[in-house]
Amino acid sequence: MEQIQLLPPEVWVYVLSYLNTEEKHTVRFCCKHLKNLVDHPSLWRDYTVVLSDLRRYTYGFWDTLNYRSLTRVTVRHLGRKEWRRLVKFLPSLSTIVFVDGGRQYKEKYLDALSRFPDLRGVGVRNAIWDEPVLGHNLAVQLGRRLTQLSVCNVRLPNTVQFVNSVSHLVNLRYLLFHQQGEGYGLDTVRPVPCSVFHNLLLNLTKLKHLSWGMKGEPPEPLPDDYFNPADPDQPGGNSLTTYTTTIPPSVTRLTLRVAITLKDMDSIAPKVPGLEHLDIEQNRSSGSLCRRIPMLFPQLKTLRIRFFRREPEKDLLSLHKLRHLVRLELIVERSFILRDYLNGHPWPSPSVQELISELQELSENRITVITTMRQRNPLRECDCVWEGD
Numbered sequence: 392m393e394q395i396q397l398l399p400p401e402v403w404v405y406v407l408s409y410l411n412t413e414e415k416h417t418v419r420f421c422c423k424h425l426k427n428l429v430d431h432p433s434l435w436r437d438y439t440v441v442l443s444d445l446r447r448y449t450y451g452f453w454d455t456l457n458y459r460s461l462t463r464v465t466v467r468h469l470g471r472k473e474w475r476r477l478v479k480f481l482p483s484l485s486t487i488v489f490v491d492g493g494r495q496y497k498e499k500y501l502d503a504l505s506r507f508p509d510l511r512g513v514g515v516r517n518a519i520w521d522e523p524v525l526g527h528n529l530a531v532q533l534g535r536r537l538t539q540l541s542v543c544n545v546r547l548p549n550t551v552q553f554v555n556s557v558s559h560l561v562n563l564r565y566l567l568f569h570q571q572g573e574g575y576g577l578d579t580v581r582p583v584p585c586s587v588f589h590n591l592l593l594n595l596t597k598l599k600h601l602s603w604g605m606k607g608e609p610p611e612p613l614p615d616d617y618f619n620p621a622d623p624d625q626p627g628g629n630s631l632t633t634y635t636t637t638i639p640p641s642v643t644r645l646t647l648r649v650a651i652t653l654k655d656m657d658s659i660a661p662k663v664p665g666l667e668h669l670d671i672e673q674n675r676s677s678g679s680l681c682r683r684i685p686m687l688f689p690q691l692k693t694l695r696i697r698f699f700r701r702e703p704e705k706d707l708l709s710l711h712k713l714r715h716l717v718r719l720e721l722i723v724e725r726s727f728i729l730r731d732y733l734n735g736h737p738w739p740s741p742s743v744q745e746l747i748s749e750l751q752e753l754s755e756n757r758i759t760v761i762t763t764m765r766q767r768n769p770l771r772e773c774d775c776v777w778e779g780d
């Protein structure tokens with residue numbers, strides 16, 4: 392104990408900052424002095440605490456969380472008493488993510504959000520809502536405060552109403568919306584009308600990260616009225632192209648969980664000249680996506696492509712022409728790995744592994760290639776795929 396005190400606390404805190412969460416929890420049990428040191432707020436700055444049953448926690452537990460000045464939590468469904476506890480013990484929260492609610496949500500369950508003065512980010516995952524997620528009152532209360540909103544796999548009563556509410560959150564920098572069917576027993580995702588989507592993007596002038604997705608496999612090829620009713624004046628126009636004309640030029644990170652074609656990429660590129668991070672699926676039309684990308688998005692620093700039809704081929708090597716690219720993620724869907732011709736092969740397969748080595752050589756080891764998913768930030772991470780920093 393005395394020996395521990397020979398070092399000043401700030402040096403200890405620095406040393407402890409090298410420990411991962413599990414190790415920090417182990418150190419806490421050594422002695423009271425180390426326990427206090429390891430709970431220093433600077434060591435928990437980016438930590439997200441998962442609160443699964445708020446009624447069971449002791450005052451000691453809450454005191455510890457409070458002392459650490461935690462800012463991020465994930466919670467399940469919260470009743471009134473549980474909200475009260477959260478407001479009382481963690482008033483400094485800036486991010487609240489609701490995961491796997493397990494029952495139907497109503498609008499009133501979110502009323503307490505406005506009682507967190509520093510709240511900036513809200514996420515909702517895997518839930519069913521009977522009422523609008525963002526009712527008028529809440530949208531007004533949080534209107535200028537929220538900078539991050541992330542909604543995935545949530546059954547909404549009315550998607551258009553939700554998108555219209557989001558368009559009031561004018562300070563959003565980060566928007567993730569992975570759409571799910573509406574109501575009950577409907578598996579088909581009804582497209583958000585083009586005008587509603589445009590109105591949203593025209594209001595969100597500060598948006599930097601847009602992640603838009605549609606659950607379920609869309610028909611192939613995409614019909615031109617998939618996103619909006621066919622325009623009689625422009626027969627045969629590409630649907631995604633029509634959809635994306637209003638992406639603000641401030642966007643530097645774009646994730647699309649919708650079917651894309653090379654034509655879509657051609658039309659999106661001029662809208663986002665400063666794009667640094669792109670996350671897309673393998674194109675469904677013929678033609679080489681990898682050969683096209685360096686020409687369309689020359690500023691890319693990170694790129695993720697999800698493969699589900701065929702393995703990456705030789706054209707993957709074209710990506711070395713992206714001069715700023717430092718991280719490339721090649722992800723496959725589970726169903727793809729399970730298909731017959733890949734059965735028994737690891738991912739990446741030997742031929743893809745060879746391509747990866749060649750690409751790294753061509754880029755003089757500038758590009759790090761990642762082939763497994765990583766999970767970090769629960770606000771930005773959803774079941775679809777982890778979304779990046």
Ligand SMILES: [Zn+2]
Pocket residue numbers: 543544569604773774775776
């Ligand atoms: Zn998602």
